[in-house]
Amino acid sequence: MKAVAYELERVRSVNDAWSALARDEFYKAIAGGQSLGAMLNLRLAQPERLIDLDAIAELRASTVQGDELFLGAMTTHAAIEDGKVPDVTHGMLAHVAHGIAYRAVRNRGTVGGSLCHADPAADWVSAMAVIGATCDVVGPHGTRGVPAEQFVRSAFEPDLNPGEILAQVRVPRFSANARWSYRKHCRKTGEFALAIVTGVVDPDRGIERLVLGALDGPVTAHCGPDLYARLADPAARAALLDASESGLSYERRAWHGDLLASVVADLGAKQ
Structure with a gap:
């Protein structure tokens, strides 16, 4: 089976992304595409247009500010596995990333894409909840922080309103005795x-x-x-x-x- 015909729009900023998604409820964002690609081919998802987030550089940035790691939503599992992201969890993030699927999937799959897909069996859903991370969501009404344990409302249902995207995940720094x-x-x-x-x-x-x-x-x-x-x-x-x-x-x-x-x-x- 092949995906239904759809248009692809590549955006280059977070504002462009949520603005594009807000235009129509049948538009859908694509991050790493490791889950959505299969759903498209099985016609479980049939969007009229995909908003490609791959070219948004700010969604790939990861920095430590104070006692938090600001982890860009488009950071790949492989980048975390390979230590390209600052470690504030004494190795927990890298351990979780290493156990996700296969290396080919980890090369393309992203933290934000996994969380927004909201599969309860996905690693980051449980890992970010236990870490006590916060998901920063951006949309037409500004930015709001959602505790990771509340971001997945139920199976395949993230806490995202029309036009909103997950911009980053804030990961608290573990103490020396954690x-x-x-x-x-x-x-x-x-x-x-x-x-x-x-x-x-x-x-x-x-x-x-x-x-x-x-x-x-x-x-x-x-x-x-x-x-x-x-x-x-x-x-x-x-x-x-x-x-x-x-x-x-x-x-x-x-x-x-x-x-x-x-x-x-x-x-x-x-x-």
């Missing part, structure tokens, strides 16, 4: 995850955060300083899964349970 763990279950290498569990403990910032991914959207658990100590108890882990994954199959619950136990062990070992 610890992280990221684990996922795939049937084979390169596939989207069937289960994701990831956690961050940053005692200097008073943060303990856990995310269960590959669900309808990222499920985030915030707790006090005893979160991972309590989850060392298998019964506490089972209770968390019961509360977070009601209605899911036994197999998927088991995958999340195994990953949760591994994440708790990882973070305990790093203390």
Whole structure:
């Protein structure tokens, strides 16, 4: 099957991008195209016009300002994997990037494109939520910051209004004593995850955060300083899964349970 006929418009600034998208609800932005390209060929997406963001240099810029990394939405997974982006997470960003699909996909796929596609099984959806990142959205009504854990409203539904684009992701700097763990279950290498569990403990910032991914959207658990100590108890882990994954199959619950136990062990070992 081939894509339906569509027009392609290449824009060169963020303002041009949201202005073009605001002209018609059937216009759609294309970033890396690693997910949208397949959807076009299967005719799951049938836009009248694609707004190509590839030539917008400011969307590829990544700088550290104060205690935040300003990560351009068009930054590729490969750029993060290869260390071309400043590391403010003690290697977590590079680790997540390295595990995405295959190198050919990582060369073209982008952080912003992945988040806006809003596939719950995509790595950046869960990773940015557990990191506590903020998505800066630009559109006809200005700029607004959306916490990453709220950016994916539900499966394939990002928090983007007509005419808006994701310009950058603000990633907070981890303190020297921060610890992280990221684990996922795939049937084979390169596939989207069937289960994701990831956690961050940053005692200097008073943060303990856990995310269960590959669900309808990222499920985030915030707790006090005893979160991972309590989850060392298998019964506490089972209770968390019961509360977070009601209605899911036994197999998927088991995958999340195994990953949760591994994440708790990882973070305990790093203390």
